[in-house]
Amino acid sequence: MDDRSLLDSIRHLIGEDETADDCAGFDLSDGRILVSSTDMLHETTDFPKGMTEFEKGWMSAAVTLSDIASCGAQPIQLLVAVGLDDPARLVPFMEGAVACAESVGAKVAGGDIDSHTELTVVTTGFGIVERSCCCRRTGASPGDLVCITGTPGLAMAALEGDERYRKNLLTPVPQVKAGQKIARAKASSMMDISDGLAISLYDMAQASGVGFVLDSKNFNLPDVCSGSAREYYLYGGGDFGLLFCIPPACLSALDTDYTVIGTVVSEKGVWCDGDPVEKRGYAHSW
Amino acid sequence: MDDRSLLDSIRHLIGEDETADDCAGFDLSDGRILVSSTDMLHETTDFPKGMTEFEKGWMSAAVTLSDIASCGAQPIQLLVAVGLDDPARLVPFMEGAVACAESVGAKVAGGDIDSHTELTVVTTGFGIVERSCCCRRTGASPGDLVCITGTPGLAMAALEGDERYRKNLLTPVPQVKAGQKIARAKASSMMDISDGLAISLYDMAQASGVGFVLDSKNFNLPDVCSGSAREYYLYGGGDFGLLFCIPPACLSALDTDYTVIGTVVSEKGVWCDGDPVEKRGYAHSW
Numbered sequence: 132m133d134d135r136s137l138l139d140s141i142r143h144l145i146g147e148d149e150t151a152d153d154c155a156g157f158d159l160s161d162g163r164i165l166v167s168s169t170d171m172l173h174e175t176t177d178f179p180k181g182m183t184e185f186e187k188g189w190m191s192a193a194v195t196l197s198d199i200a201s202c203g204a205q206p207i208q209l210l211v212a213v214g215l216d217d218p219a220r221l222v223p224f225m226e227g228a229v230a231c232a233e234s235v236g237a238k239v240a241g242g243d244i245d246s247h248t249e250l251t252v253v254t255t256g257f258g259i260v261e262r263s264c265c266c267r268r269t270g271a272s273p274g275d276l277v278c279i280t281g282t283p284g285l286a287m288a289a290l291e292g293d294e295r296y297r298k299n300l301l302t303p304v305p306q307v308k309a310g311q312k313i314a315r316a317k318a319s320s321m322m323d324i325s326d327g328l329a330i331s332l333y334d335m336a337q338a339s340g341v342g343f344v345l346d347s348k349n350f351n352l353p354d355v356c357s358g359s360a361r362e363y364y365l366y367g368g369g370d371f372g373l374l375f376c377i378p379p380a381c382l383s384a385l386d387t388d389y390t391v392i393g394t395v396v397s398e399k400g401v402w403c404d405g406d407p408v409e410k411r412g413y414a415h416s417w
Numbered sequence: 418m419d420d421r422s423l424l425d426s427i428r429h430l431i432g433e434d435e436t437a438d439d440c441a442g443f444d445l446s447d448g449r450i451l452v453s454s455t456d457m458l459h460e461t462t463d464f465p466k467g468m469t470e471f472e473k474g475w476m477s478a479a480v481t482l483s484d485i486a487s488c489g490a491q492p493i494q495l496l497v498a499v500g501l502d503d504p505a506r507l508v509p510f511m512e513g514a515v516a517c518a519e520s521v522g523a524k525v526a527g528g529d530i531d532s533h534t535e536l537t538v539v540t541t542g543f544g545i546v547e548r549s550c551c552c553r554r555t556g557a558s559p560g561d562l563v564c565i566t567g568t569p570g571l572a573m574a575a576l577e578g579d580e581r582y583r584k585n586l587l588t589p590v591p592q593v594k595a596g597q598k599i600a601r602a603k604a605s606s607m608m609d610i611s612d613g614l615a616i617s618l619y620d621m622a623q624a625s626g627v628g629f630v631l632d633s634k635n636f637n638l639p640d641v642c643s644g645s646a647r648e649y650y651l652y653g654g655g656d657f658g659l660l661f662c663i664p665p666a667c668l669s670a671l672d673t674d675y676t677v678i679g680t681v682v683s684e685k686g687v688w689c690d691g692d693p694v695e696k697r698g699y700a701h702s703w
Contacts, residue, residue, distance in 0.1 A: 144508075145526070145527070149526050153527075155494055155526035167526070167541075173533060221427060240431070243456050245457040
């Protein structure tokens with residue numbers, strides 16, 4: 132069983148809307164939406180070997196701030212709950228978390244400190260966005276273009292030893308400014324691709340009730356030393372680019388770098404060059 | 418080393434104000450404050466043996482909602498990040514968390530599901546309060562009365578086997594309505610006493626830069642079968658009453674049950690019947 136099927140088991144408790152997105156939304160009743168997101172990371176499954184404490188802190192902040200960014204929101208605060216096997220790890224870890232938050236204009240505003248057998252971190256972020264610009268995974272419509280920012284696969288290449296992309300893997304940068312520009316350009320849906328491009332496409336397709344038709348000729352494949360660039364591109368996790376859908380007419384107003392990789396169709400599923408894309412990516416399993 | 422001294426090591430990173438309180442505050446610039454709080458709990462250290470999954474979910478929600486309540490705020494949303502050793506635990510656990518949140522008018526709006534060697538939970542809640550009514554640990558002034566709601570010690574009595582107080586220990590009720598009434602009555606400071614009354618008094622005294630003089634004649638000691646009622650009262654953790662300070666003139670407007678246990682003085686420290694109170698309570702240690 133993986134975390135996506137487990138989530139299905141509690142949809143009736145939390146609500147369909149609330150479980151369709153990595154971010155929760157709360158209407159502040161003044162034209163603004165408060166968005167929030169929470170992520171658990173722990174040593175054995177989430178931090179590549181050799182990471183410094185600073186990098187672990189940075190990454191813990193980044194995964195949550197990236198979710199906030201994918202709503203088109205400005206992150207404002209981050210809370211960091213950390214379970215420590217060794218208290219000496221706290222200061223460099225928090226320095227990393229604070230540096231990442233400050234790099235996108237947010238503030239680490241509190242948290243909790245616990246003892247634990249294994250370094251375990253939960254970051255929770257809050258952001259604010261105008262209601263008219265709030266993007267979710269839902270909303271993609273047939274005829275929209277499917278676009279991404281960044282180059283998927285670089286983090287996985289680094290994980291496989293390509294030192295050129297070490298920063299992509301270890302200190303990923305949440306795409307806050309790009310997310311805001313994409314949201315203001317009236318994208319119909321948006322999410323980050325930190326679990327991998329293919330699984331993210333499936334997540335968004337399911338949330339929006341649509342399908343995606345990709346054309347591999349348009350893929351901005353990564354320059355990799357070994358392995359399959361296409362495998363890294365579609366199935367590598369750990370990249371913090373944004374996946375978004377947008378009506379073609381809105382694209383001219385979008386002042387950020389992006390790649391158009393396909394189009395939205397009404398039939399549910401994800402295809403590339405006519406063939407179904409394999410539905411896999413990063414997932415926890417039991 | 419305990420978590421309080423460890424927190425001291427990162428005050429320079431997070432800020433004095435941000436680390437003085439269990440809740441972070443964000444000014445929404447429209448007369449309202451967004452307050453938020455996060456808490457990590459895990460199986461071996463935080464859940465008494467024999468608890469059901471429902472009770473663990475309830476308690477996880479309650480610890481955070483109690484912090485929101487202690488600001489005088491209305492809890493709005495709760496995010497629940499849960500690391501599971503066994504996925505079958507998720508549904509009854511979340512039923513407990515949802516029931517607790519709904520009991521105080523809040524909604525579980527999202528979360529994260531992870532695999533972990535040990536049940537590990539981080540609940541993050543946020544609430545909203547009018548700026549003029551937002552209570553913190555800071556603000557207690559000499560001459561204020563020191564008051565509590567509820568009867569400290571009942572949860573510890575239950576932990577020691579007193580079945581009469583089982584619910585106090587396992588499904589504690591966040592004091593949301595009382596918190597709001599106390600805040601509107603213009604209390605100068607407030608926090609919950611979930612780590613124990615004595616350590617909470619020291620925490621509030623430190624945050625406010627004052628001292629407390631208690632009179633044990635006024636203690637509403639718990640009715641316990643064994644052990645020292647005074648020990649339970651001052652040092653038992655797990656009760657979710659509120660500790661607050663308030664100018665004497667404001668007390669007549671307060672429409673909730675409370676007990677006056679002492680007065681605020683300018684000299685820093687906590688005394689009872691003239692003797693220093695021992696500074697101990699619930700703390701994580703390494």
